[in-house]
Amino acid sequence: MAHDNSYTGQKFQVIGNRFARPDGVDKVTGRARYGADANAPGQLVARVLRSPHAHARIKKIDTSKAEKLSGVKAVITSDDLPDLTGGNRGMTDILENCMARGRALYDGHAVAAVAAIDEQTARKALKLIKVTYQMLPHVTDVDEAMQPEAPVIHDWVFTGGMEPKPTKPSNVANRTEMGHGDVDAGFAAADVIVERSYKTEQTHQGYIEPHACLASVNPDGSAELWVTTQGPFSYRNVCAGLLGLDIAKLKVTASEIGGGFGGKTHVWAEPLALALSRKANRPVKLVMTREEVFRATGPTASTSIDVKIGAKKNGEITAATLDMRYQGGAFPGIWGMLGCMTGFACYDIKNQRSVGWDVIVNRPKVAAYRAPSAPMAAFAVESTMDIVAGEVGMDAVDFRLKNVAREGSQAPYGPIFGPIGIESALQEVKKHPQMKARLKKNQGRGVACGFWFNIGGQTCVDLNIGEDGTVNLAVGTVDVGGARSSLGMIAAEELGISYDDVKVHVADTASLGHNDTTEGSRGTFSSGMAAIFAARDAIEVLKDRAAQMLDVPRDAIVWEKGEARAKGTQYSNLPKLSLREIAAKAARTGGPIAGHNEVTADGAGVAFAAHICDVEVDPETGLTRVLRYTVIQDAGKAIHPDYVEGQFQGAAAQGIGWGLNEEYVYGEDGRLQNPGFLDYRIPVCSDLPFIDTKILEVPNPNHPYGIRGVGEASIVPPLGAIGNAIANATGVRMHHVPMSPVRVLDALDQAEASESQVSAG
Amino acid sequence: MRYESPASTKEAVALLAQEKGSAFVLAGGTDLLVRMKAELIEPDLVVDIKRIPAMTDIRVTEKGFRIGAAVSAAQLGRHKALCKAWPGVVEAANLIGSDQIQGRCTVVGNLCNASPAADSVPALVAAGAKAVIVGRNGRRTVPVEKVITGPGRTSLEKGEVIEALTLPKPASRTGDAYLRFTPRTEMDIAVVGVGISLALERGTVKKARVCLGAVAPTPILVPAAARALIGSKLDDVALARLATACSAACNPIDDKRGTAAYRIRVAGVLARRAATIAFQRAGGKA
Amino acid sequence: MSNAVLVSTTINGDTVEFACPADEVLLDSLRDRVGLTGVKEGCGTGDCGACSVTLDGELVCSCLVLGVEADGRAIGTVEGLTENGDLHPLQQNFIDHAALQCGICTPGFLVAAKALLDRNPNPTETEIRYALAGNLCRCTGYDKIVRAVQASAKDLRKAKKR
């Protein structure tokens, strides 16, 4: 896409400042309405019955007693959700994940649902539903699921990406291979080769707001859904498809969203709420409990990864390979593929090969989690990079710089990088004061890098100018982290007006054209692009109107600093017309003044980050505390620096939680043992230090302002940075994430044991 | 479910004794309401004891302290005399949950919930706390370590409630401490907890009580650990013997919060650290 | 509603009556019966702090209080933080310091931070972090929240001196 790049590097009036967000007051006063904050007349309360078994055949569901309970208005099972997907595998997987069809595939899989007049009645009704299960063998570990003796979860899964195609079904949905060059020759040329294996456990996005919606289906086939989602348009399309509704007749309104991080990109229980509403012919409110959120929605993959890196004595990497096994829960995923595409992206490695396996297990269907798949691959690569640096006797940062990807380097997924920021980020690392902070006993420092693609996609905005000259910008990308401020700033910048004169809101699906889900750090990138074009579209209308008002030819009008002016000496006595003045006369100069844009915002700039982490390890308990932490990331262009920093800090905090303590713990019985915030330990305020940030701006040439997505890349480095810091503090390398006290103490013990063995021998 | 908030202990006892269905005492509610939410219990009667005057205050008595059963951990933390006399007990109580939980949770509730990992219990046991139990047949006083009989089980009989806990007036040169291990700094359940109180005479440990939490089905008083300290000036040898005794006394399980081996190991480590703090608080010099 | 109990209480200074089942938690009473949806549910088990309110001045999780317990007591929620229509310094500083992203945890943080500053007008960074440890935030990494609380403490101390 050819863009006008003249704005890159221009002097901005509004962009780069720190304005108050438009939804700020609502959110600090409790007025903002989230998923669970809407009500409708006559609404019912929905509750979902979930399988307590990891894998079981559902022989019978007897709902008769529940149906007879006073106050129960609808009970549904999969029979109420006939398969209308026409064999579209992706859609049938979603349907089956929403409610089990003959088989419960994981602990927490929905089996039936009720709608009743109140919560008490709904709970009571669930207890009256009798499900007869026949237990089936289950598997929850990614490596075990790949073994030939493992129970095969789906008989229709034949590993894709294999030549020849396998003749027997297995739990391996796909094999993906990426890379370039000749790795065998590369390894042959290496002076040092390091091979290591790593494991990472499953984590959850952990948004504080549970999934919640209010569904209302009318007998005439029209329907409304108020829901906390990252993608109201995608929710609309999927729900309409699963329920057989017309897309235009299902209006989805995205509520304020209490965090998503990828977990609210997919439908979970929303189709159930709609089906219940249809059956009861009343509005139905469905709010998940925290336990349901953990057991049945969007965790990320757990992994098992082998990495091999070869280098010359001078530090040049000659070859590298990754073999990565990602479990995607009970349905096929694309997670191994994403691991292949990101693992080595920070480095210019001429001979590289990455193989990813997508594995099915009896766990909930994996959803995207902030730079999905990249943190695990990066943990393996960044840990091994430090080991190789040690083997060749180089400083770990210098070793990375020696091999760093630059403009012209080939990405693991094929293309050649344009201008990118990882080299600058590593140079900033070297300069950063944290690198000189003194480390005491049991303290250590680690550095790691991270990459994420970012995406663009279908986008559509409306910009409407009121008669007082204030501006409404309607966007279709949900604002998860403060994007409304940035988009308002962009519109103000283009129009040349004050930020206070622009109000941005997120439109419902009936009021705006399709917008892709807010994922892949695309919100500000793509809606920002559309906002620029919509503003320019409006400016053309403003110029038309000004020409009329001044009675000059259209092409004599120019737009500068929020004003129309007729250029040329013959017009020098004419006044300038402000946007406000033109807007006031709109009714008599041709009607409403608006700007629109529909765009496929391709050309998202890739994002890179480098982090510095200082830790202290208690050698007697294995406890690791983060002492200091710095994030350096390329933002292309920071529209609102506060919220860019906020993305960096939030992503780093999630990565730290993942690295140290967060994990799904499954029992032998295949049940999740810690579905709550007490034992699924996300970092609390006292666990973290201030997180220092440094925003780099290497403009993305494919965006008019040079914007890159900033939301995801900084969750990628923390796992490796922490591992490297622990190794620096203790001399012991961790191979299993999270690096919890039990695992660290165990590793310290093993190291001591092998050392004493060596000295004894 | 029926909710009652009687004004006297006697009334509370009568309500609990007469209830034919399942009856529960509501003090802070920080465990009870969680269990109700999870549908682990469905009470027919809940008796709120927070409007019973005898249960809602901390009294300084001739013998020491009397802590009402409905006194929140936050109240304990604000009681200067108690903080001075039994800092270990107060710091243990103040480790339970967040400030929000502190505003509600009680040490008696912590005790009656009978979790092996209860934070306040090892400190109370080490301090020699006693429970004042009231039932239809009158009141009895039992050492705190006799209250918990197993995970989630107590020696209270139907209709009995704990009205208060008593703590002795500490002898001079007494110090106590509680340490727990958790992966997070706050908002966590103890993987191991150690409560120690000791009394010195001329710089030497004269008396000691050591109680471990989260390493057995109930918090356990470890006499061998106390013996390791008595007669010592808390030198490295004594501390090593303490650690060994504590680790030896553990009978833990592997669970989602930690492995048995880890608990055994860390029990010794924490015991050493807690003993050092208690020793300093008692005025001892290493 | 079976076994409904009439509760008479004070919320943000106003006398309020509502009827609720005896086993309903205060969080649900506030949200569903009184309409104070600024009080958020993140977990229902006291582990996230999104439902923080004050009960007779004491900071609590409203998910761990029964609605009936509120009878005769005084409750404070995020909706009561503004005074005479003006934002409380904490509210203003949360906006100014970008201390919220998604904002779902914000009401709980504000109520907890106010409870902290009421009892300790000049907390250290560590004191702030421990006092707010019962409030989970998944968006910010807490950095800007701690800074906003520090700035508010300063503003409030200045206002007091005047």
Place this chain on the structure above:
Amino acid sequence: MLVSLNGALRAAAGGQDSVNIEASTIRQLIERLVDRYPAMAGEVDKGIAVAIDGVVYRDDWTQRIPENAEVFLMPRIAGG
């Protein structure tokens, strides 16, 4: 024009890591690929992206492909 293939697309093209195809737009490129390798249709359904001279296009099939451009075909990605 040499079009490099990545990931599952290699298997769909019988294991080749690049193919020779003449096309002036993304649409043309994809249509001709599917004609030649029917297995590719399944991959197109799952979603693919095209990188032209380093810029990744996920959706816009009207995009023109300049002569001598460096073209990579890869699976379409998602994000958080």
